[in-house]
Amino acid sequence: MIKVGIVMGSDSDLPVMEKAADVLKQLGIAFEMRIISAHREPDVFFEYAKTAEEKGIKVIIAGAGMAAHLPGMCAAIFPMPVIGIPMHTTSLGGRDSLYSIVQMPSGIPVATVAINGGANAALLAAKILAVSDDALLQKLKDYAKDLKEQVQKKDALLQECGYEAYGK
Numbered sequence: 286m287i288k289v290g291i292v293m294g295s296d297s298d299l300p301v302m303e304k305a306a307d308v309l310k311q312l313g314i315a316f317e318m319r320i321i322s323a324h325r326e327p328d329v330f331f332e333y334a335k336t337a338e339e340k341g342i343k344v345i346i347a348g349a350g351m352a353a354h355l356p357g358m359c360a361a362i363f364p365m366p367v368i369g370i371p372m373h374t375t376s377l378g379g380r381d382s383l384y385s386i387v388q389m390p391s392g393i394p395v396a397t398v399a400i401n402g403g404a405n406a407a408l409l410a411a412k413i414l415a416v417s418d419d420a421l422l423q424k425l426k427d428y429a430k431d432l433k434e435q436v437q438k439k440d441a442l443l444q445e446c447g448y449e450a451y452g453k
Contacts (some may be wrong), residue, residue, distance in 0.1 A: 286341040289316040289410050292333065293348040294355050296320055298372055302348050304403030305370070305410075312411050312424050317342075323355045330355075334362035344410040347395075348403070350374045353385035360395045366413050368406045369395045 289309055293302050302318065309316045317340075323330045337345060345363055347356035348370040356369030371382030379400035387397045398405040408425075415422040 287315050287317050288341065288343050288414055289314055289407075290333075290337050290340075290342040290345040291316055291318040291348075292321055292345060292355065292359065293318075294320070294322045294324070295350070298348045298350065301370060301372060301401045301403040302346075305346050305348075305407040308404050308407035309411070312407075312421065312428065314407075314411060314414065314421070321355075323358050324352075330358065331362065334359050337363050338365065344368065344413050346370065346406045346410055348372055348406075349386065350379070350382045351376075351385075353382040356386050356395045356397075357389050357393060360389065360393050366410075367395050368409050369397045370402055370406050371397065371400045373401050 291302055291305055291309075293299065299320075306316065306318055319333065321330050321333055334345075342363075343365055345359050345365075345367045347359045347367060349355040350372030351374055353369070353371060356367055360367040369386035371379050371386050373379040374381055383397070383400055386395055389395050396409060398409065408428075411421060411425055415425055
């Protein structure tokens with residue numbers, strides 16, 4: 286059963302959204318990914334957001350740039366958590382996207398990650414799902430342990446080789 290919906294307004298968002306998909310795959314979380322424009326095809330968007338719950342989706346990850354309406358509109362329609370990923374933009378470096386997503390009106394919350402934060406959006410979705418899934422919680426603990434071990438290996442290499450030789 287699909288647990289997470291990943292939605293973006295443009296295929297230009299795909300490289301960031303693929304990072305979310307990769308983390309969900311690594312954790313064994315079923316998801317679907319769609320390109321749906323809230324502005325160019327509002328009827329398709331509304332249908333997606335209205336039917337996501339009945340498809341078994343528990344969390345929506347929505348990426349958007351510039352005006353960034355997609356996450357907020359998902360949150361206005363979908364009754365469960367929505368995580369917004371602000372996309373980097375050429376005009377304002379993604380700050381426009383960030384402000385649009387994070388400044389939602391009272392009563393319509395959207396959890397917001399960093400600009401281009403696809404991996405963290407997936408991890409946040411996983412943590413939300415892990416509240417009622419002990420096996421997923423263990424996978425998240427293992428993931429965190431792996432991150433710690435990666436840092437420790439890098440530090441050991443640095444200590445062994447010295448700063449000047451590290452990474453060469």
